[in-house]
Every structure is written in structure tokens, then in C-alpha cells.
Amino acid sequence: MPLPLALRVDALLPVLLGVTLVWFLAMGHYALRHRVYPGFRTLVFAEFIGLGVVGTVFLRAGLGDTSTIIFTTNFLLLTQPVLVHRGFGAYARVPRLHTGTKRWMVFAFLVSLFQFCDVAFAPDLTRRVLVFSSALTLLHLRVGFGLLWRAKRPLPGLRLVCASYVVSAGLGGMRLVSALGGYGLSYSQMLRVDTVLAAFVLVRILQSVLELYAAFTMNSSMLEDELKLATAQIEQMAHTDALTGALNRRGLNMAGPEALRRSGEADRPAAVLMLDLDHFKDVNDTHGHAAGDEVLRAAALLWTDQLRRDDVFARYGGEEFVVVAPMTAEAEGVALAERMRSAIARHRFAVLRGSRLTVSVGVSGGVCGSLGQLLKSADAALYEAKQTGRDKVIFHAPGEMAECGASGERI
Numbered sequence: 001m002p003l004p005l006a007l008r009v010d011a012l013l014p015v016l017l018g019v020t021l022v023w024f025l026a027m028g029h030y031a032l033r034h035r036v037y038p039g040f041r042t043l044v045f046a047e048f049i050g051l052g053v054v055g056t057v058f059l060r061a062g063l064g065d066t067s068t069i070i071f072t073t074n075f076l077l078l079t080q081p082v083l084v085h086r087g088f089g090a091y092a093r094v095p096r097l098h099t100g101t102k103r104w105m106v107f108a109f110l111v112s113l114f115q116f117c118d119v120a121f122a123p124d125l126t127r128r129v130l131v132f133s134s135a136l137t138l139l140h141l142r143v144g145f146g147l148l149w150r151a152k153r154p155l156p157g158l159r160l161v162c163a164s165y166v167v168s169a170g171l172g173g174m175r176l177v178s179a180l181g182g183y184g185l186s187y188s189q190m191l192r193v194d195t196v197l198a199a200f201v202l203v204r205i206l207q208s209v210l211e212l213y214a215a216f217t218m219n220s221s222m223l224e225d226e227l228k229l230a231t232a233q234i235e236q237m238a239h240t241d242a243l244t245g246a247l248n249r250r251g252l253n254m255a256g257p258e259a260l261r262r263s264g265e266a267d268r269p270a271a272v273l274m275l276d277l278d279h280f281k282d283v284n285d286t287h288g289h290a291a292g293d294e295v296l297r298a299a300a301l302l303w304t305d306q307l308r309r310d311d312v313f314a315r316y317g318g319e320e321f322v323v324v325a326p327m328t329a330e331a332e333g334v335a336l337a338e339r340m341r342s343a344i345a346r347h348r349f350a351v352l353r354g355s356r357l358t359v360s361v362g363v364s365g366g367v368c369g370s371l372g373q374l375l376k377s378a379d380a381a382l383y384e385a386k387q388t389g390r391d392k393v394i395f396h397a398p399g400e401m402a403e404c405g406a407s408g409e410r411i
Helices: 009-033 040-063 067-092 097-121 125-150 158-179 187-193 195-238 249-265 280-287 289-304 330-346 371-387
Strands: 270-277 312-317 320-325 359-366 393-395
Touching (some): 009 040, 040 187, 040 195, 067 195, 097 125, 125 158, 158 195, 249 270, 249 371, 270 330, 280 289, 289 330, 320 330, 320 371, 330 359, 359 371, 371 393
Antiparallel strands (some): 270 359, 312 320
């Protein structure tokens, strides 16, 4: 009894050819005109192999089971899942992907060579179906389970693709079991009445659609991730001093009030330190601005080592730096300033041929106050330190403390 049209291989092959051609043209056009990530072009090549598979199937129907046709058909059919694994594996960051691809390509070649020898020296269709079904099932299981098992970065659509390969591996296993009792169909009969093979072709059609969806969604997802990273880097650059890596004035104006707000909500004092390298103009005049830049970088690094993770550190301008230390009492703020002063005083700057520098520090703080208020008070303390001999720490309490609002600013 003739089978329904949808379950005949020869009826499904033109559909598979159309879907594969559209897949290949769409992906190829996109790869030529847009940025794609490692694996995308491999997937395009895998679909090109798929076109070759359909072509050789039609050639085999016309030319018969020649050794060359059998070898080519089998090798292309086995190569495609190897390339699919490599393409999606590159997106999913599967380890040792290149080595695994080479090994499985050799496996596909050896299986195809065995099929070639079978036709050339001792033709046995049942044996060929058994060998080929076993190999193809193994390769589809590798895609279905291996990708998810070893993926370091699961991406949208990958689970659907892997699930489709598990289904096709199951069909391959069914074909293997059915052939164990002997495969008595000729090639032309196989295209008409092999229901398991027809189901496999139908799944392959759906699989191609899923692969197209997954490839585009994965590539788009990675583009979005890269865009977010670039945006974050630009935002960080906008708030960071390029020379020292500390925050700039804009970054201070954003992070400083937030640190004060946390202290205000906890009803804890905060400290603000203003540091200024002594006689820094002499460094630039004597050693040059490049040496001055190196001194600023070294000083910023020395001071960063003295700070806690929650402390806000910024270059205020020129050789001036600011620290906003939340949850820090007056004595703790002065002790921090003294450690930062000592770190500079002990350090020998290589760019200055081993010479030392000093720093003056003004400190202010209290339970509450605006950033501007505390900076003004710390600046006054710094001015006093400069006027009374430099290389010292001076504390000034804010002259006018206001009640705290939710933002830590004056109200």
C-alpha cells in the first residue's frame, strides 16, 4: 500500500532542498554584510554541505550505487553534524573544539572509506545501512548531548537545536534496529517506502529551521552583550581619570554623595580627605611633565592600597586627590590620612631618581553633611596644612552641619 506523500523520502527531498537553500543564502548574505562571531561561518559551510548531500542523493538516483557516489554521500552526511557541533560549539565556548573536530572528521572519512570498499569489493546494503546508521546516530548524539554537557556559555536556541538532534539520533537508532534483521530494499524503494528514513528527512527539515533561528539569535545575543560591555566601558571612561585610573570629578560627584547617604542612613560619621602633593610644580619643571604623570600614577597606586573597597577615591584636579570614606569617625579618618601621607613619604620614586616627595592632607567629617560642605571644610584644612609647613595632616570639622535627608545631602 503506497505511503502518504508526506512520509515519502522522494517527496520530502525537494522541500529539504528548498529549506536548505534558503538557509544557506540567508546566512551567507548576513555573514558577508554584518559582523558575525566564531562559528557562524562554520554553520554556513555546514548548510552548504547540506546542499551537497541533497545533490548527491539525486545523483545517486540517476547514476546508481557507484563507489564514488556512496563515498561522497556518506562523507557529506557525516560531515554536516561535525560542522554543526563545531559552529554552535564555538558560540558555546566548548573546550578543545578544534582537536575534537579533527578527530571526528577523520572518523567520518574512515566510515565513508569503509562504505566505498563495501561497494567496490563486496556489496552488502544491509551492512552499509548498519554501519552508516550507527555512525550517524553517534554523531547526532554528540551534538544533542555533547554541546549542552560541555557548553561554557548556553545561548538562546541552543537547547532546541540539541533536542532536535536527540530526536534525529533516536530515528537513526530505530533505523539501525530495523536493519539488524536484514535490509531488503533497493535504493529506489528506500526513497519511497523507508518510513524511518522519511521521518529522519522530515526532522532534518525542521532541524534546519531551528538551526537558522538559533544561529541568528546567538549572534544577536552576543552583539547585544558586546554593545552592553562597550556602553559600560564608555560610561566608566566618562567617570574615570585616564591617567591614574581613579575617579574624575564627575565620578566623584556621583559616587561621593552615595557613600555619604549610606553613612547617613546608618547614622554613622563619614570622612572626606583632600590630598595635595607638595611642590609638585617643581617636579614638572625639573623632570618634565612625563615624569610628573608617572609620579601621579605611582601616588594613586600607593594610596589605593591604603583604602577599603567602599571608599571613594578620585583625582580632584592636577595633583589634588579626594577620598570619601563612609562609616569613618574623625580619629579613623585622621589615621587613614596619616597612613596615606606616610606611604608617600617613605616611597622613593624611580622616575625622580630615587627622590622622595611629601603630601599635605586636609580632613573633614561628621555624622552628616553634603559632599560640597565636607569638601569645602577639607580644603580649608588642606590650606592650613600647606601654610604651616606641609607634609602633615590637619582636621577641620565642618563649620555648619545640617540635618540629613535620605540622599545624605543638606536639607
